[in-house]
Amino acid sequence: MEIFDILAVVGVLICFLLLRCWDQIRKLDADKVNWPIVGMLPRLLVNSSNVYEYTTRTLRNNGGTSKFKGPWFANMDFVITSDPRNVHHILSDNFANYPKGPVYKKIFEPLGDGILNSDSESWRAQRKMIQLFMKNNKYKELVEKNILQKLVQGLFPILDHVSRKEEIVDMQDVIQRFMYDSNCMSVLGFDPNCLTIEFPEVAHAKAFDIMEEAVFYRHIVPEFYWKFQKWLQIGEEKKLSRALQTFDQFMYKCISTRCEQVLNNIVEEKEAAGFDLLTAYIKVQMKEHGNSAASSNKFLRDTATNLLVAGRDTPSAGLVWFFWLVAEHPLVESKILEEKDGKLRVFSAEEVNGLVYLHAAMCETLRLYPSVHTNHKAAVEEDTLPSGHRVRRKMQVLISFYSMGRMEAIWGKDCLEFKPERWISDKGGIIHVPPYKFAAFNDGPRTCLGKDVSFIQMKMVACAVLWNYHVQVVEDHQVFPSVAVVLHMKNGLRVRITKRC
Ligand code: HEM
Structure with a gap:
């Protein structure tokens, strides 16, 4: 074949592909245009600064479920859904077919083999153990004590x-x-004192933030690209390696110190006032594998890291959105304040437990701004979702919790409004919304283990702040979500604080 023949064939092929795309554009389905070679990536990149709204719009226009085609050979194709029927199917009914999968595990490398990053037997065993510790009253007392102290x-x-x-x-x-300190106290039994008036830069806390950023970066670039960077030790991957080193040094030091204390019975005294999760784990490890087993244990490092990750950013992101929404809705603020006699400076877990309106305002915040905005799964076998969409073997399946909170089909016409009242029944209690509709804490066998404790933490902090201070957002401060693993605010939340009389 002559070179001109080849060029002619390639030309015809390109024209055909462009015509197909043009046809889709003409049908005004611009968000779904599947370009040759690059797939739908250009549209995603154009919308990357507000990817949550883009996703929500796409899902709304496509009945709650949509397919994304990534660039050729980049292994970035996925199905994304906000349809409660699909959510229930993926997270509960057909749970075994939708583990987190190997792609997730590679991306979330800093989590090691901890609960957030494992499947099958390893996950099951870890979940059982964490559940056991978290049900322990001593743990709840410890969390409450640490929050009050902070x-x-x-x-x-x-x-x-x-x-x-x-x-x-x-x-x-x-x-x-606040949450990093109190969480380190509950998990590691150690207060890093990040929350002081000097706002110190604490190396391991900073490393924790860098790890989170780098993990997110791995989500948005093709796998071969970040792997190449990792191999060359450049860019985000270089930062990640350094952060991991700093963080692991800190973790292993905490572990070895605590192991020595357990061996020398020094923690017994401490235990009278509560216990921390690391100590509890070390004791189990020593009982099962002998005294020397625990000190350099990667299992302890992974477990403690996962508990820190699970427990720091999610309640703190929820609380920050809560303070912003309440500041923007003075009527909600006054209803929260009316609910309790405000003479006390701090409130116990028991006291905040009965505050229905406050609880409703927290649920409403997490509906609109779920700290974990997207859940990742990968299909083991081919499947058909209840919506009729086909899922190929090994295909990524994403659930957008953010979009679910903004669907008229789930929440009605006022779905975009902040209305705590929607959570309160005529009898004055909290309305139960099934987790496949309100999925901020996940659904099915992998439901969040910290749900109850995080409501207590968030309500104790919310009460302490709102009853004692008035929070006013600085004029012209732009609030929008950052594109990250957890739904933080991109520019932070700049406020003025006025002490109440
Ligand atoms: C507002 C606060 C919180 C929210 C919105 C939240 C949300 C979630 C979500 C969506 C998951 C599923 C993640 C996934 O499968 O990828 C999850 C899992 C988990 N959460 Fe939370 N969480 C919160 C607070 C906490 C706290 C304070 C803890 C404990 C210290 C905690 C411990 C866990 C654990 C251990 C898992 C893993 C469960 C499993 O895989 O079986 N969470 N959480």
């Missing part, structure tokens, strides 16, 4: 200070520091 010794001094000096403060930074 409120009094960390948060109040900072809010008093910025209120007195009339300074602007980033509430997102404050709450993240």
Whole structure:
């Protein structure tokens, strides 16, 4: 064949593909245009600054489920859904067919073999053990004690200070520091003191943030690209390697110190006042594998890291969106304040438990701004979703919790409004919404294990802040979600704080 013949064939092929795309554009289905070679990636990149709204619009226009075609050979094709029937099918009814899968595991490498990153037997065994610890009253008491301590010794001094000096403060930074400290106290039995008036840069906390950013980066570039960067040790991958080193050094030090304390019975005294999860795990490890087994244990490192990841960012992101929504809705704020006699400075877990309107406002926040905005699965075998969409073997399946909260079909015409009242029944209790409709805490066998404890944490912090201070968002401060693994605010939340009389 002559070179001109080849060029002619290629030309005809390109024209054919372009005509196919043009046909789709003419049908005004611009969000679904599947270009030759690059697939739908250009559209995704154009919308990358607000990928959540783009996803929601696409799902709304396609009855709740849509297919994404990635570039050729990039292994980026996936099905995305917000349809409760599909959600229930994937997370519950056909759970065994939808593990997290190998792609997820590679991306979330810093989590090691911890619960968030494992499937099958390893996941089952870890879940059983964490469940056992979390049901323990000692754990709940410990979380409550740590929150109260951080409120009094960390948060109040900072809010008093910025209120007195009339300074602007980033509430997102404050709450993240709060949760990192209190979470380290519950998981590792150690307070890193990130929440002080100096806003110190703590190396392992910073490494934790970098790890999160790098993991997100791996989501948006093709696998071969980040692997190549990792091999060359450049860009985001270089940052990740360094952050991992810093973080692991910190973790293994905590583990070895605690192991020594357990061996020398030093923690017994501490235990009288509560216990931390690391100590509880070390004791089990030592019992099962002998005293020397625990100190350099990767299992302990992975477990503690997963518990820190699960417990820091999710409640803190939820709380920051809550403070913003309440500041924007003064009527909601006054209803929250009306619910409780505000003479106390802090409230116990038991006291916040009975606050129905506050609970409704928290659920409403997580409906519109679920901390985990998307859930990833990979099909083991070929399947057909209840919506009729075919899922190929090994195909990625995404559930958009963010879009689910904004679907008229689930929440009605006022789905975009912030209305805590929608959660309250005529009898004044909280309405139960099935988890396949309100999936902020996931559904099925992998439902969040920290749901109850995080409601307690969030309500205790919310009460302590709202009853003692008025939070006002700085004029012209632009609030929108960052494109990241957890739904944070891109520019933080810059506020003025006024102490209530
Ligand atoms: C507002 C707060 C929280 C939200 C919205 C939330 C949400 C979620 C979601 C969506 C999952 C499923 C993730 C997945 O399968 O990829 C999950 C899993 C999990 N969460 Fe939470 N979470 C919150 C707080 C917490 C807290 C405070 C803890 C405990 C310290 C915790 C512990 C866990 C654990 C251990 C899992 C893994 C469950 C499993 O795979 O079997 N979560 N959470």
